[in-house]
Amino acid sequence: MRTAMATAVPRWVWLATVVAVLVTLVLAICIGAVYITPADIWSTIAAQIFGDKHGENNAYSTIIWQLRLPRVLLAFLVGSILASAGCAYQGVFRNPLADPYLLGVSAGAGLGATLVIAYAGTTRDIYLPVAAFGGAIAAVSITYLLGRSAISGRSSTALILAGVAVASVLTAAQTLVQQQNTDVLREVYTWILGRLSTSGWSELLIIAPYILLCSVVLLQYRRVLDVFSVGDDEAQTMGLPVAQARGAIIVAASLGTAAAVSFTGLIGFVGIIVPHILRLVVGSSYRILLPLSMFYGGIFLVLADILARTVLAPQEIPIGVVTALLGAPFFLFVLGSRRSGSIT
Amino acid sequence: MGEWVCIIGPNGAGKSSLLKAIAGINSSTGDLDVDDVNLRELSHRDRACWLAYVAQEPIMPAGMKVFDYVLLGRTAHLKMLASESDLDIEVAHSAINELGLEAFLDRDVASLSGGERQRVAIARALTQASPIVLLDEPTTALDVGYQQEVLELIDRLCKENKIAVITTMHDLTIAGLYPDEIILLHKGSIHDKGKPEKVLTRENISTIYGANIEIVISNGTLAVIPVRLKS
Numbered sequence: 228m229r230t231a232m233a234t235a236v237p238r239w240v241w242l243a244t245v246v247a248v249l250v251t252l253v254l255a256i257c258i259g260a261v262y263i264t265p266a267d268i269w270s271t272i273a274a275q276i277f278g279d280k281h282g283e284n285n286a287y288s289t290i291i292w293q294l295r296l297p298r299v300l301l302a303f304l305v306g307s308i309l310a311s312a313g314c315a316y317q318g319v320f321r322n323p324l325a326d327p328y329l330l331g332v333s334a335g336a337g338l339g340a341t342l343v344i345a346y347a348g349t350t351r352d353i354y355l356p357v358a359a360f361g362g363a364i365a366a367v368s369i370t371y372l373l374g375r376s377a378i379s380g381r382s383s384t385a386l387i388l389a390g391v392a393v394a395s396v397l398t399a400a401q402t403l404v405q406q407q408n409t410d411v412l413r414e415v416y417t418w419i420l421g422r423l424s425t426s427g428w429s430e431l432l433i434i435a436p437y438i439l440l441c442s443v444v445l446l447q448y449r450r451v452l453d454v455f456s457v458g459d460d461e462a463q464t465m466g467l468p469v470a471q472a473r474g475a476i477i478v479a480a481s482l483g484t485a486a487a488v489s490f491t492g493l494i495g496f497v498g499i500i501v502p503h504i505l506r507l508v509v510g511s512s513y514r515i516l517l518p519l520s521m522f523y524g525g526i527f528l529v530l531a532d533i534l535a536r537t538v539l540a541p542q543e544i545p546i547g548v549v550t551a552l553l554g555a556p557f558f559l560f561v562l563g564s565r566r567s568g569s570i571t
Numbered sequence: 572m573g574e575w576v577c578i579i580g581p582n583g584a585g586k587s588s589l590l591k592a593i594a595g596i597n598s599s600t601g602d603l604d605v606d607d608v609n610l611r612e613l614s615h616r617d618r619a620c621w622l623a624y625v626a627q628e629p630i631m632p633a634g635m636k637v638f639d640y641v642l643l644g645r646t647a648h649l650k651m652l653a654s655e656s657d658l659d660i661e662v663a664h665s666a667i668n669e670l671g672l673e674a675f676l677d678r679d680v681a682s683l684s685g686g687e688r689q690r691v692a693i694a695r696a697l698t699q700a701s702p703i704v705l706l707d708e709p710t711t712a713l714d715v716g717y718q719q720e721v722l723e724l725i726d727r728l729c730k731e732n733k734i735a736v737i738t739t740m741h742d743l744t745i746a747g748l749y750p751d752e753i754i755l756l757h758k759g760s761i762h763d764k765g766k767p768e769k770v771l772t773r774e775n776i777s778t779i780y781g782a783n784i785e786i787v788i789s790n791g792t793l794a795v796i797p798v799r800l801k802s
Contacts, residue, residue, distance in 0.1 A: 233655050234639050447652040453639065454646050456632035460596045465699065466619030466647025511634030 234512045236519065244522050248303075251526045255299040256291060258533050260540060263287055297428045302532045303525035304431070305423070305487040306497050308438045310524020311517055312480035313498025314505075315445050318452035318513050319476045320383045326499040327484040330390040330477065334397035335366025336488045340418050341401045345408040355418075356433075356489040362397075363485035369393050371477065375470075383459065383473070420545035421494035423532050434486040441483030442521055448476050452513035494528070495547050500554040501527050504561050527554070573733040575726065577746050579770075580756030581780050586739035587627065589756065590707050593737065594624040605703065619647035623696035627707040629688065633681035637691055640680045641667055644698030666697040670724065686717030693724065697732075704728075706738040710745065722749050747771050747793035755779060768793055 256268050263271075271287045312327035320329070328334075339362025343354045370393045374386035405415055451472050454462050463469045488494075501524045502516060509515050531549045538544060578586045592599035595611070595618055603610040610618050623644070632640070644666070645659040655663075667673060670690045675683070680691060689709060696704050709725065710718040726749050729736045740746045746753055746767065753770040755763045757779045763770050771793060776784050785796045 232660060233642055234636060450649075450654060451651060453632075453635070454643055456630075456635065457640075457643065458626075458630040460591070460594075461624065461626055461629065462646075463596060463615055464594045464619060464622065464624035464705075465643060465695075466616035468615050468651070472651065506634065510636075511632065512636075512639055 234510075234514050236515050240509070240515075240519070244519065247526055248522055251529050252299060252303070255302070255529045255533050256295045258537060259290070259295060261286075261290060263290065293427050297431050298423055298532070299529055301431050301434075301491070302423050302529045304435060304438050305491050305494065306501075306528025306531075307521045307525035308442060308483040308487050309494060309497040310501035310520040310527070311442060311445050312484045314502035314513070314517055314520040315448070315452060315476050315480045316498075317502060318455055318516075319473050320387060321456060321458070322383075322387070323503070324499070325387075326495075327480060328493070328495075328498070329387065330370040330481065331366035331393040331397060332363040332481060332484050332488065333493045334394040334401065335362035335364070336360070336485065337419060337493065338362050338366075338397045338401040338404070340492070341404050341411075341415050344411045344414050344418065345404050356430075359492075360485050360489035363488060364481070366393055366397055367477070367481040367485070371474070417545065418492045419547075421492035421547040422543070423491055423528075423535070423546050424543070430490045434490060437486035438483050441479045441486070444479040445476065445483070446517060446521075448472070448479075449513045449517040452476070452517065456511075456513075491546075493547065494550060496550040496554045497524055497528055500550075500558050504558055507561050573729055573735065574752065575729045575736045575738070575750040576752045576754065577750035578737065578739045578754045578756060579741070579743065579746050580762075582741075583758075584756040584779075585759040586741075586756055587707050588759075590624075590705050590737065590739050594622060594705050596624070616647050619699060619701065621701050622703045622705060623699040623701045624705045625689075625692045625696050625707065625709065628712060629692040631680040631683065631688055631691075633679065635680050637672060637675045637678050637680055637683075638663065638667070640691060641672075641694045641698050644695040644700075647699060647701075662700060663694075663698050666694040669697065669728075670694045684717075685712045685714075686720060689713065689717070689721050690724065693721075693728075697728070697734075702733075703735045703737065706736065708739050708741065711741065718745070725749070743771060743776065743795040744793075747795060771795060 253265050253268065257263050257265060267287055268291060271291050275288070275292065309327055313325065316325035316327060316329055317323060319325075336359040339358035339360070340355055343351050343358040347354050370386065370390045373393070374389035405412060451467065454465060454467050455469075455472075457465070459469050484498075502520050505516055505519050505523060509519060528546075528550070531553055532546060534553065535544045535546045535549045578589060580586050588597055591597040593603060595615070601611075605621060608621070610621055613621070642655060642659065642663045645655055645662065648659065649655065667676065670693060672687075672690060672694055675687065675691070680688070683691060689712075693704075693706070693709075696706075706725065710721055713721060722745065725736055725738070728734050738750070740750075750767065753764065753767050754761055755770050755775060762779055763775055768788075771786060773784060773786055776782055776795065783798050783800055785798050787794045787796050
C-alpha cells in the first residue's frame with residue numbers, strides 16, 4: 228500500500244524558487260539608469276566582502292551598495308511580508324478577498340502619515356514612518372478590541388465588520404486633514420501610492436527585524452491555517468483554541484504589514500494577488516502557500532519595481548500603480564488558463 | 572461504551588443545539604461528566620481528546636487533499652505549532668483504510684459526492700481517536716443507498732471500535748433501525764427516552780410531531796409509516 232505524507236513543498240519547487248529569487252535579484256541590480264553586467268556585480272560584491280580591491284570600480288560600487296542593493300532587498304522584504312500577511316489573513320478569515328489591509332492597517336497608516344506631512348514641517352522625514360507605523364498598529368488594535376468584545380472572540384465576521392467601521396472613520400479623518408491642507412495633497416498622494424526609494428541601508432535595517440520575526444511566526448502557523456479552513460466550529464471541536472490562534476496570526480501579520488508600510492506607503496495588490504496566483508498553481512494548502520507566498524511576493528515586488536523605475540525613466544511610476552497594472556492582467560491570465568482551479 | 576444514542580424531535584426542538592452544546596460549540600449551562608471527568612472544565616484540546624464532532628454538512632475546503640483533511644483530525648494530539656509525527660500519519664492511514672478511502676487519498680475533498688464527504692469527515696473524526704463521536708444528521712443530505720452505507724459504517728465503528736456515538740436524526744424509521752437508545756426532544760427538553768420500541772410509539776409521535784402515523788413491525792424491524800388523514 229502506498230503511504231501518503233502530509234502535503235509539503237516539493238523539493239523541485241524549492242529548487243526552482245531559489246533559482247527564481249537569485250535571477251530576479253541579479254536582474255534587478257543589473258537594470259537601471261546604468262546597466263551593470265552580472266560579472267561586474269560579482270566583482271564589486273566580492274571586492275567588498277573579501278576586501279579584494281583589485282579591479283574595483285568605484286562608480287559601480289556606489290551604485291550597487293548605496294542605491295540598488297538596499298532598494299532591491301527592501302522591495303523583496305516588503306513584497307514578501309505583504310504576500311504572506313495577505314495569505315495568512317485569507318486563511319484565518321476564510322475569506323478570499325482578505326488582504327493585509329483588511330483590519331484598518333492602511334487607513335491607520337494613511338492618517339498617521341497625512342498628519343505628519345500636513346503638520347510636522349521640516350521634521351517630517353523623521354516622524355513619517357513612526358506615525359505611519361503607530362497609526363497602523365493603533366487601527367488594528369481598535370478593530371480587534373471592538374470585534375472581539377462584540378462576539379466574545381469567535382466569529383470572524385464581526386472582526387471584519389469592525390475593520391470596515393474603523394477604516395471608514397480613519398479615512399474620513401484623513402480626508403478632512405488632507406482637505407484642510409491642500410498644499411500637501413500631492414505629497415500625501417505619493418505616499419499613499421507607495422514608493423520604494425531609499426536612502427541607503429537605514430530603512431532596511433530598521434524594518435528587517437520586524438518583517439523577519441513576523442515571517443518566522445507566520446510560518447509556524449502554516450498547519451494551523453489549514454485547520455482554520457474547516458470552519459471555526461469544527462476547528463474548535465478538533466482542539467484548536469480558535470480565538471487565541473487567530474489573535475496570534477493577526478498580531479504577526481499586522482505588525483509585519485505595519486513595518487512594511489511605515490517606509491514604503493500603501494503598496495496594494497501584492498497581498499491579494501500573489502497568494503491567489505499561487506493557489507491556482509500549487510493548490511490551497513497553507514503548508515505550501517505560506518512559504519511560497521513569502522518568496523514569490525518578494526519576487527513580484529522586485530520585478531514590479533524594475534518596471535516602476537525604468538519604463539518612464541528618469542521619472543518613477545508609483546509602485547502601487549505598477550503592481551495593479553501588472554498584477555491584475557497576470558492574475559486574469561492564470562485564472563483563465565486554470566478554469567478547474569479553485570480560488571477559495 | 573460502544574453505544575449509539577440518537578436524538579430525535581421535530582424541527583426546532585433543539586436537536587442540533589443540544590449536540591453543539593455537548594461538543595462545546597454552543598455555550599451552555601450544566602455539567603458534562605464522562606468517567607468522572609467534567610468535560611466542560613477542559614481546554615479545547617483536552618476536550619477534543621474525548622469528543623469528536625462532525626457537522627451536518629462539513630465544510631470541505633476546495634483544493635485540500637483527502638489525506639490532508641483526514642490528518643487535520645490529529646490537531647488535538649499535537650502542540651499548536653508542531654507538525655505531524657510518523658504516528659499521526661499512521662493513525663490517519665488506518666482511519667482511511669477503515670473507511671475504505673484508499674483510492675481517494677489524493678482527491679480534492681471539494682470534488683467528492685455527498686456520501687464520500689460524509690465518510691471522509693467520519694475518517695477525520697476517527698483520526699481524532701476520541702472515545703465519543705458526535706454526528707449531526709449524518710444522513711440527511713444522502714439518498715437511500717449512501718444513507719445505508721454510512722449508517723452501517725457508523726454501526727460497525729460503534730460496535731467494533733467501542734466508540735460511543737451520539738447522532739441527531741430526523742428520519743424516524745432510521746432512528747428505529749440502528750441506534751441503541753433514543754432521546755425524544757420537544758421544545759428544548761427531553762420528552763421521553765429509552766429503547767427505540769419504547770420511544771417510537773404512535774402516541775409519542777402524534778403528540779410531539781403532530782403527525783398521523785402507524786408503527787409497523789415486520790421481521791423485527793420497526794418502521795414509522797405516515798398515514799393519510801381521511802376526510
